[in-house]
Amino acid sequence: xxxxxxxxxxxxxxxxxxxxxxxxxxxxxxxxxxxxxxxxxxxxxxxxxxxxxxxxxxxxxxxxxxxxxxxxxxxxxxxxxxxxxxxxxxxxxxxxxxxxxxxxxxxxxxxxxxxxxxxxxxxxxxxxxxxxxxxxxxxxxxxxxxxxxxxxxxxxxxxxxxxxxxxxxxxxxxxxxxxxxxxxxxxxxxxxxxxxxxxxxxxxxxxxxxxxxxxxxxxxxxxxxxxxxxxxxxxxxxxxxxxxxxxxxxxxxxxxxxxxxxxxxxxxxxxxxxxxxxxxxxxxxxxxxxxxxxxxxxxxxxxxxxxxx
Amino acid sequence: xxxxxxxxxxxxxxxxxxxxxxxxxxxxxxxxxxxxxxxxxxxxxxxxxxxxxxxxxxxxxxxxxxxxxxxxxxxxxxxxxxxxxxxxxxxxxxxxxxxxxxxxxxxxxxxxxxxxxxxxxxxxxxxxxxxxxxxxxxxxxxxxxxxxxxxxxxxxxxxxxxxxxxxxxxxxxxxxxxxxxxxxxxxxxxxxxxxxxxxxxxxxxxxxxxxxxxxxxxxxxxxxxxxxxxxxxxxxxxxxxxxxxxxxxxxxxxxxxxxxxxxxxxxxxxxxxxxxxxxxxxxxxxxxxxxxxxxxxxxxxxxxxxxxxxxxxxxxxxxxxxxxxxxxxxxxxxxxxxxxxxxxxxxxxxxxxxxxxxxxxxxxxxxxxxxxxxxxxxxxxxxxxxxxxxxxxxxxxxxxxxxxxxxxxxxxxxxxxxxxxxxxxxxxxxxxxxxxxxxxxxxxxxxxxxxx
Numbered sequence: 001x002x003x004x005x006x007x008x009x010x011x012x013x014x015x016x017x018x019x020x021x022x023x024x025x026x027x028x029x030x031x032x033x034x035x036x037x038x039x040x041x042x043x044x045x046x047x048x049x050x051x052x053x054x055x056x057x058x059x060x061x062x063x064x065x066x067x068x069x070x071x072x073x074x075x076x077x078x079x080x081x082x083x084x085x086x087x088x089x090x091x092x093x094x095x096x097x098x099x100x101x102x103x104x105x106x107x108x109x110x111x112x113x114x115x116x117x118x119x120x121x122x123x124x125x126x127x128x129x130x131x132x133x134x135x136x137x138x139x140x141x142x143x144x145x146x147x148x149x150x151x152x153x154x155x156x157x158x159x160x161x162x163x164x165x166x167x168x169x170x171x172x173x174x175x176x177x178x179x180x181x182x183x184x185x186x187x188x189x190x191x192x193x194x195x196x197x198x199x200x201x202x203x204x205x206x207x208x209x210x211x212x213x214x215x216x217x218x219x220x221x222x223x224x225x226x227x228x229x230x231x232x233x234x235x236x237x238x239x240x241x242x243x244x245x246x247x248x249x250x251x252x253x254x255x256x257x258x259x260x261x262x263x264x265x266x267x268x269x270x271x272x273x274x275x276x277x278x279x280x281x282x283x284x285x286x287x288x289x290x291x292x293x294x295x296x297x298x299x300x301x302x303x304x305x306x307x308x309x
Numbered sequence: 310x311x312x313x314x315x316x317x318x319x320x321x322x323x324x325x326x327x328x329x330x331x332x333x334x335x336x337x338x339x340x341x342x343x344x345x346x347x348x349x350x351x352x353x354x355x356x357x358x359x360x361x362x363x364x365x366x367x368x369x370x371x372x373x374x375x376x377x378x379x380x381x382x383x384x385x386x387x388x389x390x391x392x393x394x395x396x397x398x399x400x401x402x403x404x405x406x407x408x409x410x411x412x413x414x415x416x417x418x419x420x421x422x423x424x425x426x427x428x429x430x431x432x433x434x435x436x437x438x439x440x441x442x443x444x445x446x447x448x449x450x451x452x453x454x455x456x457x458x459x460x461x462x463x464x465x466x467x468x469x470x471x472x473x474x475x476x477x478x479x480x481x482x483x484x485x486x487x488x489x490x491x492x493x494x495x496x497x498x499x500x501x502x503x504x505x506x507x508x509x510x511x512x513x514x515x516x517x518x519x520x521x522x523x524x525x526x527x528x529x530x531x532x533x534x535x536x537x538x539x540x541x542x543x544x545x546x547x548x549x550x551x552x553x554x555x556x557x558x559x560x561x562x563x564x565x566x567x568x569x570x571x572x573x574x575x576x577x578x579x580x581x582x583x584x585x586x587x588x589x590x591x592x593x594x595x596x597x598x599x600x601x602x603x604x605x606x607x608x609x610x611x612x613x614x615x616x617x618x619x620x621x622x623x624x625x626x627x628x629x630x631x632x633x634x635x636x637x638x639x640x641x642x643x644x645x646x647x648x649x650x651x652x653x654x655x656x657x658x659x660x661x662x663x664x665x666x667x668x669x670x671x672x673x674x675x676x677x678x679x680x681x682x683x684x685x686x687x688x689x690x691x692x693x694x695x696x697x698x699x700x701x702x703x704x705x706x707x708x709x710x711x712x713x714x715x716x717x718x719x720x721x722x723x724x725x726x727x728x729x730x731x732x733x734x735x736x737x738x739x740x741x742x743x744x745x746x747x748x749x750x751x752x753x754x755x756x757x758x759x760x761x
């Protein structure tokens with residue numbers, strides 16, 4: 001059975017070698033060319049078109065006018081401010097995820113159940129989460145009914161209907177949803193650490209706070225940095241679904257939950273202003289690109305993924 | 310998972326770029342629609358798609374449309390029509406996205422006026438008057454609001470009396486309150502009902518749309534003609550002018566007299582209306598096409614219908630807006646003549662009768678047999694709409710509607726701003742639209758000439 005194959009391989013071998021010699025250093029480029037062409041077409045062409053459109057109005061050259069109009073739009077400014085405010089959720093996420101992962105690591109009673117409970121929100125589809133929270137957080141929704149039921153009626157706010165509360169409430173929903181990712185990430189790292197390190201610290205008299213402050217956190221530094229960058233990108237350019245579903249596509253009340261992604265969507269597909277949408281998209285892409293660069297730098301510095309731990 | 314996330318910005322940008330790029334190149338390559346298109350009915354297989362909306366405000370329309378398509382397909386075995394019911398928030402963006410790609414439905418549902426003309430100006434629709442004979446089109450109601458440069462761009466499907474106030478006779482009687490006909494009476498009724506622990510009017514504004522309704526039903530009373538509003542959009546007048554801004558003061562008065570349900574800002578329009586059906590509020594504002602549903606739910610003897618109580622002295626004060634929800638032919642359809650034929654089929658006497666029986670909404674056609682109207686509240690509504698006035702929300706840019714009426718009404722009802730701030734913000738928004746959307750404003754300036 002193997003003989004013909006062996007003969008074929010032998011006969012093909014010299015020909016292959018000859019071709020390789022002819023292509024020389026260019027051979028890798030030839031192999032990646034199809035994939036490169038696809039990526040260049042999907043991203044490259046789109047990006048060129050996006051930038052072109054951001055510099056035109058009705059097909060005519062407009063220079064930076066679209067950028068000027070977008071930057072001076074109070075709604076866009078508000079959207080950016082809200083994206084910036086959402087970034088405040090990142091340290092909160094890190095702290096809570098750290099605390100929960102440490103508690104789960106310390107084999108808290110019923111830790112298997114808690115681990116599933118904490119991770120479950122992360123795998124739920126965002127629209128489902130947003131619809132459910134949208135209902136629960138209405139003035140007469142489940143949350144306020146529960147608060148009134150336990151005598152805390154004074155805390156029953158119009159969580160999503162009041163402009164001053166809406167963004168923070170939405171931030172809370174995002175934190176609830178995103179937390180599971182951080183917990184699992186941190187826990188995975190903790191479980192991969194050598195137990196002797198913790199034993200040694202305990203033998204030296206380190207109690208819970210000192211142990212985790214001076215032993216656990218430094219060991220988790222790389223993963224924490226990774227999580228921070230990923231969540232920062234989320235807050236800048238991955239919150240559209242939450243805002244769209246919770247605010248019924250308005251970014252309201254008023255513009256209380258307006259964010260950059262929704263601004264782009266509304267400009268392009270509701271207000272027939274594709275050139276302004278393109279300008280805003282270029283700016284958002286720039287901001288995301290900065291975060292992506294930070295992400296790769298962090299990844300390279302930490303080196304934990306490449307190292308496989 | 311994480312890989313998807315860090316690339317999200319790039320993907321969003323690329324997605325927007327792709328949609329815009331496809332639209333740009335398609336629009337460069339498309340030829341203008343002309344009346345000279347072949348009007349012969351094709352004999353080969355024809356597959357049409359219709360994106361529509363309306364089940365939300367004319368319950369039963371879905372079944373009626375399915376029946377109508379089945380009957381039409383039976384009549385024309387070579388034609389198949391697929392219908393796709395859109396969500397309220399998805400109707401406009403889905404079509405704009407389709408228009409950008411020049412690919413999507415053959416027939417599209419449009420609300421009247423600007424909701425239809427904005428897409429006509431963008432070149433996304435063909436004028437129905439190019440395909441439907443004049444002798445037929447003259448029967449369709451409210452075509453004036455969908456007419457621009459002498460062409461009718463979309464064809465009325467059903468009339469939308471916009472928007473009546475429904476009151477519960479039983480609830481008002483319990484509080485010893487008569488149905489308010491004037492603004493003063495309305496505010497007094499709010500006080501009295503509140504004193505009895507009854508919510509005066511139920512509504513929901515978290516999805517924004519109710520802001521547009523309030524603008525039209527309250528705001529129309531202060532102006533002298535639609536031309537005032539079109540002029541303000543074009544910059545010849547201002548939204549801070551007393552006639553244009555007074556409605557914000559009226560809305561503030563309603564807020565200050567606690568006329569609305571406390572959770573108006575946290576519930577959607579239909580959720581708010583449900584409170585009225587449940588007997589938790591004395592009044593609500595609803596789509597005229599939906600009146601039958603509400604009357605049937607609550608009981609014929611318990612419901613009254615009236616226009617928004619009167620405060621203004623203008624020609625529109627104390628009258629109901631009349632508009633038609635329409636169907637248009639898209640610019641990229643291969644079979645405009647079949648699209649038009651289907652629209653005309655929707656207007657056949659048998660189909661109109663079936664539509665009214667199924668939904669309780671009035672077909673937008675003067676050949677509709679009005680003897681079919683038997684529910685007293687619908688008779689009142691029909692008389693109001695016969696004497697109806699232009700529906701104001703259909704004469705402002707949709708961007709202005711969203712950013713000014715929807716958003717500022719939410720803020721005002723939440724107590725964050727007062728009437729003056731709302732009017733100032735509206736004018737600032739209009740000024741910005743004038744700067745950024747020059748083509749639209751030029752069209753408004755032309756449009757305003759028809760309404761002097």
